[in-house]
Amino acid sequence: MSDQETIIQIMPATGWVAVYDMDGEETAEAIVCFALVETIENGVKRRDVRPMCADDKVIDFADDAENFLRVEELSEFEEEDEEDEEEVEA
Known part of the structure; x- marks a missing residue:
């Protein structure tokens, strides 16, 4: 834990997701x-x-979650998800 944390600046994050491990499955x-x-x-x-995500009425740091994996562009995450679905169908 740090002695002090200060948010200096906030920038919009349109098109970005936080990826989490939910019981072995990746969710964004x-x-x-x-x-x-x-x-x-x-x-x-x-x-x-x-990265910061909203949870109900609270906005918090996504990378503080124990199951946080990474930050990724939404389009990249969706492409990976489509590839996984194609592999399952084959």
């Missing part, structure tokens, strides 16, 4: 924004771009 959730976050830990300052 729309990212509402990317946040430029400044973290100060043990006196060391660092900046990262982090």
Whole structure:
């Protein structure tokens, strides 16, 4: 846990999803924004771009979830899903 986290800037994330592992299956959730976050830990300052997703009325960092895998463009995720379906049908 960091000593301090501050959101410096928020950018829209249209077309991007957070990919999660749900019982061995990959599922995607729309990212509402990317946040430029400044973290100060043990006196060391660092900046990262982090994805944020909405859960009901709360917007939180997607990468904090234990089952978070990666960030991906929605179109790429959908293509992978279509390829998986084709393999199952064959």
